[in-house]
Amino acid sequence: MAQGLLSAEHLTMISTGFVVGTLARLLTLKEDYRQYPSYPNGFVLHLVTGAVAAAIGAVALPSLLTQNFVGVSFLALAIQQFRDVRRMEKASLHELETSEFTARGTAYIDGIAKTFEARNYLSLLSAFLCVLTMLLVPGHRPLLDLPAGVAVGFATLWLLRRYTKGKAVGDIADIRIATISFEQDKLFVDDIPVQNVGLPEARERFEKEGLAVMITPHDADGQIILANYGQRQAIVHEAARTLGLKRYHCMRRDFDTGRICFALIPIRRDAGALLQLVAQVPLLESTKKSTRLRNPQLLPTKKGE
Numbered sequence: 001m002a003q004g005l006l007s008a009e010h011l012t013m014i015s016t017g018f019v020v021g022t023l024a025r026l027l028t029l030k031e032d033y034r035q036y037p038s039y040p041n042g043f044v045l046h047l048v049t050g051a052v053a054a055a056i057g058a059v060a061l062p063s064l065l066t067q068n069f070v071g072v073s074f075l076a077l078a079i080q081q082f083r084d085v086r087r088m089e090k091a092s093l094h095e096l097e098t099s100e101f102t103a104r105g106t107a108y109i110d111g112i113a114k115t116f117e118a119r120n121y122l123s124l125l126s127a128f129l130c131v132l133t134m135l136l137v138p139g140h141r142p143l144l145d146l147p148a149g150v151a152v153g154f155a156t157l158w159l160l161r162r163y164t165k166g167k168a169v170g171d172i173a174d175i176r177i178a179t180i181s182f183e184q185d186k187l188f189v190d191d192i193p194v195q196n197v198g199l200p201e202a203r204e205r206f207e208k209e210g211l212a213v214m215i216t217p218h219d220a221d222g223q224i225i226l227a228n229y230g231q232r233q234a235i236v237h238e239a240a241r242t243l244g245l246k247r248y249h250c251m252r253r254d255f256d257t258g259r260i261c262f263a264l265i266p267i268r269r270d271a272g273a274l275l276q277l278v279a280q281v282p283l284l285e286s287t288k289k290s291t292r293l294r295n296p297q298l299l300p301t302k303k304g305e
Contacts, residue, residue: 010062013134016146020153021054021127022047028119028161046116049085053078053120057127061135078124086117102240102249107230107286114285122160126153169215169235170279172222173260177271178214180206180263187250189261190214194252202248205265209246211274212263213239223258225287235281236262242277243268 029046056078062068090113097103104112130153137145169175178190182203187194189212197203215235217223225231236251244267251262266274 010066012146013131013149014058014062016134016149017058017127017131017153018051018054020130020150021057021123022051024126024153024157025050025054025119025123027157028122046119049081049120050123052081053124054127057124058131060128061131065135082117082120085120086113089113089116100237100241101245102237103233104237105230105233107228107284108234108237110286111282111284118164122157122164125160126157129153129156166285167283168279169226169231169281169283172219172225172283173215173217175213175215175275175278177275178212178261178263180210180212182207187263189252189263192252192254192259192261194261194263195250197248205246206248206263209269210248210263210265211243211269211271212261213274213278215260215278217258217260220258225283226258226260227253228284228287231284231287232260232262234284235260235278236264238277238281239264239266239274243270243274 026047029043029050090109093104093109093112094106097109130149133152134145134149137148181188182197185196185198185203187197187203187206197206215226217226232251232253236249239262240249243264246265246267249262249264251260253260
């Protein structure tokens, strides 16, 4: 085989890896309750970048085997491209902040952008390992290496998705509908004073149309996470974005117990949907801490201590 030329077997491997990697990106691309990415333009954008990642992952090994190092150099360009995807997402979401009644917050935006960048790497690795498996199968028998490559590619996707899947608010706290009440001008959510509401019309609207949620962390780790302002901002944003917001929203943290409560006057008054979406709000990466930091006994000590 001449240097730089791909055989029919290599083309089959590249095609299989490309399809597996593209399908891997398609399977991870879904519009959830956060309504992001938007449909259809957001879908097309991320599906195309996922297909490019799959193509690069699929062509890497055959290019090395045929000493076509120009193809391998696209791996370096891919890293830059995926970083550009993250920067693009961050810039786009930051521009949308001014049009949101309740902002997402910088921590939430950073997490979304990192997620979309990482999912391109899932596509690349699925295609890469699919082709690697097909190359390692002895004899290059199509009836054996093709199913093996496809199986390894999707197994890689499953393992990486399971490894990178984060927790949600519902995993660290109990969430329930709370009671809105007033003592003169002071708005209370259950027993927690939230803020002063001076206008009688506003108090009447809160009592008739308002919804409130109480979030009680399971342990000290949950209290630390919910104390993060970016995490609380993400919760209120999703509630206001999903159910709509007529006018008011407010949140308060109980410093003694670590409980978080918020009240809002939604456009769609659906208590069940509110509980479900709050439970599904993802925990931001900026709130996660190492288990070694949570347990001082696991921290390394200096000699002589």
